[in-house]
Amino acid sequence: MLGEIPEKRILQLPEYIPNYNLPISSGFVINNPKSDKETTSEKLPVSAALRMQYLHNNTSNIEAHITISNGALQIISPIQSQQMPPVIILTLRTRENAIDLARRFGDIDNIGGQERIIDFLRILEPDLKGLSIAVLGNMPIIHANVGLSRKIPIAYTGDGLTRLLSMILSIVACKDGIVLIDEIESGIYYSKLPLIWKAISKAAKEFNCQIISTTHSYECMQAITEGLEDDEKDDFLYVRLDKKDEAISAKNYPYPLFESAILNNWEIR
Template sequence: MKVSDNNIIDFKVKNFKKFKHFEMDNLGQFNLIVGDNNVGKTSVLEALLVKTNSNLFIEGLLHSLEIGRNIDVESNQNIISKFYVNISDSDIINSEISFSFNTIEQFKEIKIICNQNANLSKFVISINHQNPNIVESYVSKNNIGGNLMPNLIFSSNIYSSFSARTFSDKIYRYASKKDKLIKTLKILLPNITDLYPDKFETSSQTIYARQKDIDKAIPMQLIGEGSVKLLNYLIFMQFFSDQDRIMLDEVDNGIHYSKMKDFWKILLKSSVDNQIQLFMTTHSKECINYYKEALSELGEEFQNEARIISLNELPDKSVKAFNYNYERFSNELELGNEIRGGY
């Protein structure tokens, strides 16, 4: 199996959200993050939004505040302070958040340093420890572009019109891509015969589905949450194809248990086809068990790339990531041992 040279192998973050210091290593193509409530699973996904393009990075972070956390960015003055750990607004000047990671090819470190005006931040970007590049960027509501979609997808924004626009623009116009998407979707929805957008390209809001023996096409949202979720994930994968990674919060929400194994198989195969590293969260033991079952059917190449990252809070309130490879998490699950932390 070919994995992208952009895949993150290890990742460290300092002073971000609840993490004074947090690290994960030995990451794979598929990384399922588990842990107790409030241990920081979604914060890890937010940290993984890190990019050397400071505007895209800020946009992703602000999007996560607005969509994932329901924080009104416009009414908050010191927006960037929301991303600092245990630092009051008055103390954040010149304090820094840092993200560092190794891919197969490169080491990258990105620091955010808050200036006097808490919304004006300096970005220090180092690649392979050489030539720190300093970029200043103003953090505001204007950083959120209307048409761009961060690569972190929350369960709550799965019905976004972004997927309809992307479908119309990047998939519908290409017969082979559309046919492949429908063929994949048929695994969960065998009666689907066709998909088309309500309008073309950027003005599209809805994807319509035609089904066998039913005359009238209906919006995908009406077919069911799990099906829409899978369709949207497949569209996102297509959109982010060959770009770094995609983060899926509460990946299994809305998926019925009887479809969960096929859901996993489709998702993991799509991740490989599109060369996208996956980081996902779940609370569900059922979801973890089907992840294992899907991998046992997909074979050794997939298993070698699968991880479960268990986040655990230590007595000093720091968070430690335990990494389980396929062999290890299969063993623990078969024995009935708990690997989701919180015990």
């Protein structure tokens, strides 16, 4: 977990509610390629939800409902959507959607953000000179200029650069918000993982974006100790979920504890 923790304190563990209809009229949808944020105005029938209660800015007790509907994560809360931070979830399924990637890159490129994006990507691929969008078979595809005689689809440069681009675009789009990344190491060659951490931690700091990521990979965890700069370590927290019988508890590892565990080869997954 990188970045400042928002001023919200969860009061109890989420409660699973089967056969549930959404009772609250305002909310927003995240992880939807067509609409990153929208408001609902009527009760929606859904199959199940998680109910969470938390303190918002230490003043009011908020009850929110989280559902998955049409492939999108939906947070229904009495807080107006404008007050909630932007959130993007990158799952294994969504993070390499080429059209979504091209749309997000185009949005940022249109406001002059390409150079900043490329600066972050050069941490992994120093030969990268530029990105552009070209249509292949009716699909907009991001192409990369890596110094060859012609630009190539970014996927041809390898999974690592495509995945890093997906993460960086999400971070830039979520300024002052949160990006959740599922299994961050998946498909990335292990020796490149420190550079991935270096790039996303720099981007997260610059855009004041909190990164919450999951991993089962010890190599990925070792890469954190190589990828973070000293001034980024205070913003890092590793959380291990410990299951005993049916109860799950969270064990927190601030950076010094995390580093000690990794350097001494402790099993902390």
